[in-house]
Amino acid sequence: ETGVTQTPRHLVMGMTNKKSLKCEQHLGHNAMYWYKQSAKKPLELMFVYNFKEQTENNSVPSRFSPECPNSSHLFLHLHTLQPEDSALYLCASSPRTRFTDTQYFGPGTRLTVL
Amino acid sequence: SQQGEEDPQALSIQEGENATMNCSYKTSINNLQWYRQNSGRGLVHLILIRSNEREKHSGRLRVTLDTSKKSSSLLITASRAADTASYFCATETSGSRLTFGEGTQLTVNP
Numbered sequence A: 001e002t003g004v005t006q007t008p009r010h011l012v013m014g015m016t017n018k019k020s021l022k023c024e025q026h027l028g029h030n031a032m033y034w035y036k037q038s039a040k041k042p043l044e045l046m047f048v049y050n051f052k053e054q055t056e057n058n059s060v061p062s063r064f065s066p067e068c069p070n071s072s073h074l075f076l077h078l079h080t081l082q083p084e085d086s087a088l089y090l091c092a093s094s095p096r097t098r099f100t101d102t103q104y105f106g107p108g109t110r111l112t113v114l
Numbered sequence B: 001s002q003q004g005e006e007d008p009q010a011l012s013i014q015e016g017e018n019a020t021m022n023c024s025y026k027t028s029i030n031n032l033q034w035y036r037q038n039s040g041r042g043l044v045h046l047i048l049i050r051s052n053e054r055e056k057h058s059g060r061l062r063v064t065l066d067t068s069k070k071s072s073s074l075l076i077t078a079s080r081a082a083d084t085a086s087y088f089c090a091t092e093t094s095g096s097r098l099t100f101g102e103g104t105q106l107t108v109n110p
Helices: none
Strands: A004-007 A010-013 A018-025 A031-037 A044-050 A053-057 A064-070 A073-079 A087-094 A109-113 B005-007 B010-014 B019-024 B031-037 B043-050 B055-058 B061-066 B071-076 B085-092 B098-100 B104-109
Touching: A004 A087, A010 A018, A018 A031, A018 A087, A031 A073, A044 A064, A044 A073, A053 A064, B005 B085, B010 B019, B019 B104, B031 B061, B031 B071, B043 B055, B043 B061, B043 B071, B071 B085
Parallel strands: A010 A109, B010 B104
Antiparallel strands: A004 A018, A018 A073, A031 A044, A031 A087, A044 A053, A064 A073, A087 A109, B005 B019, B019 B071, B031 B043, B031 B085, B055 B061, B061 B071, B085 B098, B085 B104
């Protein structure tokens, strides 16, 4: 285990549902990330948080809403998603947002939007 | 097109053989990292090589970096069935994010 946990591991939701993904890291890191991994596409960075502050939003649609209440927890709130949003959503953390630091990934949440 | 591109997309070998995966990128980098992902799981960091380094070893892994050709290779020696996974390179450019390639799917047959 990498010290980064994600729940739920699998999620099926309709386009009108509202759900949240949770990520927790037990490594004492200060930076946390959300990535989207779709089939046949490179890993896409969505959001970056450093010391609870959002430092990067990679032009992500507003139907994805991140929340970082503290350096150990990161949420991704989902509402009115589209079928093309189905993907594996990965959370990661690192000591700092300097990317020279190794990133530690959680196991991911497999999201299916019907 | 993306910064990092792995080659080949898929590789199938027998246990005990060596596996070589390549990564090409387009812009100057500070460092290049290799990650491994088992099916349906998160990525695990394998090795980081800085732009001023040419070769790095970690156990059965050997990574090379050729900044003149903007390419890197990952060699896994004496492969095992447990090495079956997807392997990704990720590049870090100055003041920027980690950019991942599409990955190489490695299958090691017992």
